[in-house]
Amino acid sequence: MPPSxxxxxxxxxxRCGLTSSALRFYADSGLLPPAVVDPVSGYRYYDAEQLARATALRRLREIAMPLAGVEAVLAAPAEEASRLVDAHVAKIVGDASAALRKATAVVSSLGGGPGLAIGALKGPVLADAVEQVLTATAHEPGLPVLGGLRLEAxxxxxxxxxxxxxRLSTRTLVPSTPPGRTWAGTLSGDDLRAAAPDIRRGALxxxxxxxxxxxxxxxxxxxxYARLLSEEFPDHRAALxxxxxxxxxxxxxxxxxxxALEEQPGERVALHVADRTVEVRPADDGRPGTALPATTTGTPLLIHFELTTLHPAVSTAIGPDLMLDLRGPDQPVTIRSADRGDLTTLAMPVRHSHPKRPRTR
Incomplete structure (x- = not known):
């Protein structure tokens, strides 16, 4: 192949995002040899067709995959390569979780005596409540507190x-052993998700x-153990x-x-609440939707939501029936379990701009 x-x-x-020294290392290890080495100058040249392999190699090393694992992935068919990557990531996650548990135990032991008792609950009840409320969290850069859960005793x-x-979700539980004093803090949602399976298996x-x-x-x-987040939690009491x-x-x-929500094709959904009916329909056109029988009171209302806001709020509700308290097309909607009121979710609707219609002469 000509040098040109x-x-x-x-x-x-x-082009591939690796340093020249890294390319020399991978060439010497046999993972990515150059296409041509000038026999006189020793200069190394690479073919454009090697870019995909070099990029994959870089990405695998970025997730701390050892050289033997990288070689196995690059040599394997697509399905086997995916399995190898998944297995590697699962091992990293498991090792990190184990390290976190050990580190938090060390940090806690440095604090001295036993902690403040803030209540006791049946494990399955507590785990259910944690998982239900955590659906209202978000991982947003610069705002880690939105990924946390506020615990108030x-x-x-x-x-x-x-x-x-x-979206705001809250649930109040009556502890088997009530706390002796008030306490409040915001806990890491990631820690709670990891802890929930073990919490569920605890009788008390x-x-x-x-x-x-x-x-x-x-x-x-x-x-x-769940870490405390230091950032101030958003003021939720006024909304509630x-x-x-x-x-x-x-x-x-x-x-x-x-x-009906899952059958909607777009990112937004419209709810039309009228006499004894809730209709779920696409937000951006006039096509009919799915009409569901309902017990309704008050004035008819058309309201729009992001599907990613409304669906998780509904899916975590308790019991077979649902109650919506609506206040207008631009006001928060309260989503309640009709038979149990200890889980309450507020969801914000979105403003709806009607699509422009072509002008007629």
Missing amino acids: ELMPIGAFAR DPGSLTLTATDRY VRLEAAPHGVWFRTGGREDR ASPGAVTTRATFAREPFLR
């Missing part, structure tokens, strides 16, 4: 709250507040205390409503 059709090592390095209850600013889980987090003592099983007067209310079966 090849790239010198510097140009190839810029008072002498009679434990309240869990999360919000991504477009005791919560203890430590200086930098909360311990979930499962009794006979490995205790789990005075969301506005309800103008329309609808009660209907949850599962058919979820199926």
